[in-house]
Amino acid sequence: MKSSEMESDLYCITCNEETPHIITYINGNLESVKCEECERIMKIQRIIMKEFYKEVYDRISTKPSRITTEYKEDLSRFLYRLPVRVISKPYRIISDLNESSKVIKRFK
Structure with missing residues (x-):
């Protein structure tokens, strides 16, 4: 699972003006939007384990x-590339699992 963030100026209904927001995505799907001025957070409810299983x-x-x-x-x-890929596959799997576990822990 990949988590990414981006900043954007959006209209905040609490602040009644356009303010900077942090938009968080998980696997390319919107997860939350947070206003940096008033700290208001809008979260999208997701079953994170279901998304993890679907990805796997x-x-x-x-x-x-x-x-x-x-x-x-x-x-x-x-x-030509097969031997290198076979050797590096366990490390790539461990790296993916570590990244996924960080995202999953953040939601529990």
Whole structure:
């Protein structure tokens, strides 16, 4: 799961003017909007574990087709990069799990 933030000037109904806001996204979906002046927060209720499971399922279920597409496009490049990818895969999984656990802890 990836969490990202961006700043934008939006109209705040509490401040009655355009103020800077921090917009938070999780996996590209809106999660919250916070006014930096009055600290008012609007949150979108999400079941974070359901989104995590959906992301894992989508990644696992599409892996065979992604590998097939990759080796059909360029077999020699695929075979050349395969040993490095096999070795680095556990580290990439751990990195993804650590990032996801940080996002999940923030919502519990």
